[in-house]
Amino acid sequence: DAGVIQSPRHEVTEMGQEVTLRCKPISGHDYLFWYRQTMMRGLELLIYFNNNVPIDDSGMPEDRFSAKMPNASFSTLKIQPSEPRDSAVYFCASSFKRTFGYTFGSGTRLTVV
Amino acid sequence: SQQGEEDPQALSIQEGENATMNCSYKTSINNLQWYRQNSGRGLVHLILIRSNEREKHSGRLRVTLDTSKKSSSLLITASRAADTASYFCATDAQGGSEKLVFGKGTKLTVNP
Numbered sequence: 001d002a003g004v005i006q007s008p009r010h011e012v013t014e015m016g017q018e019v020t021l022r023c024k025p026i027s028g029h030d031y032l033f034w035y036r037q038t039m040m041r042g043l044e045l046l047i048y049f050n051n052n053v054p055i056d057d058s059g060m061p062e063d064r065f066s067a068k069m070p071n072a073s074f075s076t077l078k079i080q081p082s083e084p085r086d087s088a089v090y091f092c093a094s095s096f097k098r099t100f101g102y103t104f105g106s107g108t109r110l111t112v113v
Numbered sequence: 114s115q116q117g118e119e120d121p122q123a124l125s126i127q128e129g130e131n132a133t134m135n136c137s138y139k140t141s142i143n144n145l146q147w148y149r150q151n152s153g154r155g156l157v158h159l160i161l162i163r164s165n166e167r168e169k170h171s172g173r174l175r176v177t178l179d180t181s182k183k184s185s186s187l188l189i190t191a192s193r194a195a196d197t198a199s200y201f202c203a204t205d206a207q208g209g210s211e212k213l214v215f216g217k218g219t220k221l222t223v224n225p
Contacts, residue, residue, distance in 0.1 A: 004155075031211065043156075043201070043215040056212060091155055101146055101158030102213065 023092030136202030
């Protein structure tokens with residue numbers, strides 16, 4: 001398995017633009033998590049899915065953020081409109097059942113100018 | 114809010130020495146996990162220890178868990194330059210929760 005695949009690796013966009021981050025979890029994993037990492041706040045959980053259903057989105061900072069998981073092999077995190085304070089590294093992770101470790105993707109480094 | 118807090122924030126040692134990192138948490142847990150992150154990369158799962166376990170080994174890694182003190186330690190023996198990375202502990206936020214909450218990590222530098 002190629003692991004958790006995220007795209008793009010880097011994204012630079014202008015304030016106000018829409019940004020879409022993509023994630024392909026490991027086949028057979030039933031949990032998918034979106035995290036954001038910054039120096040100031042560390043790793044923050046934004047939202048997670050179980051069997052494609054959003055379970056907890058309490059970490060989504062604002063209505064500008066939305067996430068979908070239309071099927072077991074694909075998820076998106078969208079920011080519209082983007083702001084400079086959204087600049088961070090966004091990680092997607094998947095796991096099999098709740099008691100196993102997570103497998104993280106390589107992340108998307110987002111810069112909003 | 115942070116559940117796990119690592120200590121120290123940064124650690125610098127010589128190759129061959131042992132490295133010990135600590136993690137404290139606030140609420141009851143089902144399990145505690147340790148992850149490594151190399152610069153510019155995603156996190157890699159190292160080891161999981163359940164609340165009813167006290168110690169676990171994996172290669173050069175040794176993890177202990179003291180639920181009475183709500184703390185855990187990660188020991189890396191005979192460190193190598195390749196162990197240079199940030200190390201994070203993660204706990205399920207409350208007993209039975211499916212999501213992990215990560216600390217801010219310990220940045221380990223192993224000098225050759």
